[in-house]
Amino acid sequence: SQQGEEDPQALSIQEGENATMNCSYKTSINNLQWYRQNSGRGLVHLILIRSNEREKHSGRLRVTLDTSKKSSSLLITASRAADTASYFCATVGNQFYFGTGTSLTVIP
């Protein structure tokens, strides 16, 4: 399968703590994207990192990409209860393939 794998599958933290999610994939990519999905809702695009980039920031989000290890991480700093959602990585080559997702719960 070309689908990426994410870990952990589920993560529960206290508000204010940092949350780190990892994504590993198998094929070569042009870019990797992270999405957020609230329960039963559509996807919200968070950030895109290109294959020639190693790190990218957007607000409280920090994404890293290691193409030699075929892995990426998403760090959410100073988490809030509103960050509770599922987070998916998507690897983009000729096609879009979504990872298995991490369910994040931020406890107020």
Place this chain on the structure above:
Amino acid sequence: GAVVSQHPSRVICKSGTSVKIECRSLDFQATTMFWYRQFPKQSLMLMATSNEGSKATYEQGVEKDKFLINHASLTLSTLTVTSAHPEDSSFYICSAAQGAGGGTDTQYFGPGTRLTVL
């Protein structure tokens, strides 16, 4: 930003009936549209890719006669689930891209349609 809508957002139907889901790009022309399926607490699985005016390309294991896709214009694609059964109950999400949707092209996602087959 680019907006993609889906209609209906929820549909409940009886087993054996057909259901049509619409995906529209509201403020851009979508050369390519994608249909995904998502089971509870699972990831999105690509079902098919459709290009305006041509036949859809289905992923392995997806029945093309079961899931009919029509991309009649640059702003509209439809997915028809024919003779729906309870196992077809799922969350269906479309996305649209101005280009081919791969590489550095951006896909814009619709809000999804929850299908429940009784």
